[in-house]
Amino acid sequence: MQIIEAENYEDMSRIAGQIIAREINSKPDTALGLATGSTPLGLYTELVKLYEEKRLSFQHTITFNLDEYVGLPASDSNSYHYFMKKHFFQYIDLKEENRHIPNGMAENLQEECKKYERLIEKSGGIDLQILGIGGNGHIGFNEPGTPFSAQTHIICLDQSTREANARFFPTMEQVPAKAITVGIETIMRSKQIILLISGKTKYNAYKRLLDGEITETFPASILHKHDNCTVIVDKETVC
Numbered sequence: 001m002q003i004i005e006a007e008n009y010e011d012m013s014r015i016a017g018q019i020i021a022r023e024i025n026s027k028p029d030t031a032l033g034l035a036t037g038s039t040p041l042g043l044y045t046e047l048v049k050l051y052e053e054k055r056l057s058f059q060h061t062i063t064f065n066l067d068e069y070v071g072l073p074a075s076d077s078n079s080y081h082y083f084m085k086k087h088f089f090q091y092i093d094l095k096e097e098n099r100h101i102p103n104g105m106a107e108n109l110q111e112e113c114k115k116y117e118r119l120i121e122k123s124g125g126i127d128l129q130i131l132g133i134g135g136n137g138h139i140g141f142n143e144p145g146t147p148f149s150a151q152t153h154i155i156c157l158d159q160s161t162r163e164a165n166a167r168f169f170p171t172m173e174q175v176p177a178k179a180i181t182v183g184i185e186t187i188m189r190s191k192q193i194i195l196l197i198s199g200k201t202k203y204n205a206y207k208r209l210l211d212g213e214i215t216e217t218f219p220a221s222i223l224h225k226h227d228n229c230t231v232i233v234d235k236e237t238v239c
């Protein structure tokens with residue numbers, strides 16, 4: 001696991017943007033794994049900037065988002081479908097048919113998980129996966145206790161995750177209890193992984209990651225076993 005200490009949030013986002021641009025410029029049909037949450041927002045701004053400066057095109061790129069809440073339609077402003085369009089997709093030339101996000105409204109959620117997993121496989125797997133980290137060590141929405149062998153599945157969100165994400169919802173009760181998430185095994189099959197860590201609230205998670213113990217009670221710890229994983233952490237987290 002390689003660790004890059006960025007000066008600040010902007011620097012973290014810029015470094016990640018450069019790695020992604022390099023990857024897409026050398027392999028235009030890159031399968032990119034995308035994350036939501038506050039952490040990657042700066043990265044999306046950076047990628048849009050590179051696109052507008054004509055230094056990057058997503059014309060042949062295919063994307064797979066990590067997760068989506070169960071029960072929220074794409075039109076809901078708290079869905080990850082809505083998030084991706086608002087913060088990234090509307091500004092770039094990524095074809096609509098190449099954008100993939102699990103459907104949290106699917107009638108048969110188990111079938112939706114299998115279908116999503118098959119889609120990733122059919123594309124040849126994720127080339128470059130972007131990850132954020134939850135305060136409890138979750139990656140995607142793989143909460144502590146999720147088997148490392150899990151593929152795309154339905155997860156009951158931890159109370160701490162629901163509380164952390166409550167800032168986006170009018171009331172705590174409206175924070176969904178379940179989500180579809182790409183599994184840890186699927187994430188680990190990605191050829192390259194970039195984990196972004198930003199802010200004081202992630203200090204404990206970062207410290208535990210550095211401890212190095214690999215345990216299902218701290219999902220991000222599995223990343224120590226990946227042979228091409230870069231952690232980009234900002235100074236605010238470290239200090």
Ligand SMILES: O=P(O)(O)OC[C@H]1O[C@](O)(CO)[C@@H](O)[C@@H]1O
Nearest residue numbers: 036037038039132133134140141
């Ligand atoms: O970046 P945030 O908002 O702290 O969220 C942490 C993680 O939790 C999630 O929102 C759950 O998927 C991730 O997208 C994110 O990486």
